[in-house]
Amino acid sequence: MEVLRPFRDEIKAKSLIDNIKALTTKPVNIMEVCGGQTHTILKYGIEDLLPENIKLLHGPGCPVCVTSLEAIDMAINISLNKDVIFCTYGDMLRVPGSSMDLFKAKALGANLKIVYSPLDALKVALANPCKNIVFFAIGFETTAPANAMLILQAKKLNLKNFFVLCHEVLVPPIIASLLESKESNVQAFLGPGHVCSVMGLHEYEHLVHNYQLPIVVTGFEPLDILEGIYACVQQLNNNGVRLENQYTRAVTQDGNIPAQQAIKDVFEVCDRKWRGLGFIPKSGLSLNSQFKDFDATIKFKVDNLDIQESKECISGEILRGLKKPYECEFFGTKCTPLNPLGATMVSxxxxxxxxxxYRQSKLTASP
Amino acid sequence: MCLAIPGIIEEIYMQDDITMAKVNFQGIKRSVCLAYLTDINIGDYVLVHVGFALKKLSHIDFINANKLINVDSELN
Known part of the structure; x- marks a missing residue:
């Protein structure tokens, strides 16, 4: 994209890499907690350009990957109702449930609509008054304002055929959970840029204060990532413990206040189970009491599901930064994007x- | 999933009492909800996620990438 070209400049990248190399004197583990950053790191081969003693760990920053197996099974179950049109982001279709994914449900007759925006689901509801429309509302704080607006509009239009299956998750509680774990091996975080566009920096200041480690809120272009890594290394060298904002073009101290207000108006903080990571207190958002009429779990009374997670998938260890994908014995063989064992192979x-x-050919070519 | 991309506003209109815009993403035009932003005009760059504009962007940020240039000079 033309406007983003300055953030992919090769000469500046080399300059940043040289300076990172000059500063790096000891092994450091830096974790990014946004899937978009993971994608950029792999796409541009950033890990290969860094000194060997900088290890990038890929945290639980993809909402598709952490949506619980229970929620996936619920989605499949609801979608198989004959009077339901199930609206979802395309990424969710191939996420494995206990016995099938949404693609298989579609093959069995489920009426699925892939949407680009939550407001598209509203159009489906208005166009199909005799059907029940269910929207799979997943995402982090970046997506929560869009989902909130959808529900506010559904209430305003007094829609009786519209419901949401809500699996919103929050970033700060999962960072805290990772750091409180005895197995934590993270020395610094690249903070999630677009989550902070909405929420601002305050929650991350608390994390820095409480856990005494650097967090650099970082963007998504290659130079953003390199600059975020440079800032982390610089702090670690100087025993710094600060929140820094690398992504100033998109993130302000207070974030987007009207978007935060919409989240507060529609949702309440709840405990949430994360796929591969388990139950984390106060790590999700659910509909508050004013909007329970839109709750698909109440409307469709989905329970007593026989939940069975794959015993072969190690995505939990990958999401905690304990293992890399290529350390899984099924990576690229039994587990591929077309036939994933776990959600981290899907999105x-x-x-x-x-x-x-981005690495398969290189990994398979390795002796 | 948290992907957000910049686009330029070409048209602003109301739909069901919500301020919407036609946004051009390097030739691909989509409808975008402006409900969470104020003081937006045609020609502004906005950062868009799942059809919602989350932040107005400065032209200077994109054209000059100033902060990165400053970091380079500081480093060198």
């Missing part, structure tokens, strides 16, 4: 999928 922002797309 283009999932670590396994990104490694498969």
């Amino acid at each position: 283009s922002e999932g670590a396994c999928s990104a490694y498969y797309k």
Whole structure:
């Protein structure tokens, strides 16, 4: 994209890499917590350009990857109702449930609509008054304002045939959870740029203060990532413990206040189970009491599902930064984007999928 | 999933009491909701995620990539 070309400049990239190399004196582990950053790191081969003692860990930053197996099974179950049109982002179709994915449900007769924006689901509801329309509302804080607006509009239009299956998740609680784990091996974080466009920087200041490690809120272009890594290394060298904002063109201190207000108006903080990571208190958003009429789990009373996670998938260890995708014995063989064992191989922002797309030939060529 | 991309506003209109815009993403034009931004005009760059504009962007940020240039000079 033309306007982003300055952020992909090769000469500036080399300059940043040289300076990172000059500063790096000890091994450091830096984790990014946004799937878009993971994608950029793999697409541009950034790991290969860095000194060997900088290890980039790919955290739980892809909402498609962390949506719980229970929610996927619920989505499949609801979509198989004959009077339902199930609206979802395309990324969710191939996420494995216990016994099938949404693609298989479609083959069995489910009426699925892939949407570009939540507001598209509203159009489907208005055009199909005799059907129940269910929208799979997944995402981090970046997506929550869009989902909130959808629900506010559905209420304003007094829609009785519209429901949401809500699996919104929050970034700060998962960072805190990772850092409180005894197995944590992260020395610094690249913060999620677009989440912070909405939420601002305050929550991340608290994380820096509470856990005493650098966080650099970072953008998504190659030079953004390199600059974020440089800022982390610089802080670690100087024993710095600060929040820095690399992504100033998109992130302000207070974020987008009207968007935050819409989130508060529609949702309430809830406990949430994350796929591969387990149950994390106060790490999700659910509809608050004013909007329970739109809750698909109440409307369709989906329970008693027989949940069965793949025993072969190690995505939990990958999402915690303990293993790399190529350390899985099934990577690229039994588990591929077309036949994924776990969600991290599905979304283009999932670590396994990104490694498969950009590193597969190199990995298989290795002795 | 948290992908957000910049585009330029070509038209602003109302739809169901919500401010919407026609946004051009390097030739691909889509409808975008402007409900979460104020003081937006035709010709502005906005950062868009799932059909919602989250942030107005400065032209200077894109054309000059100033911050990165400053970092380089500081480093060298």
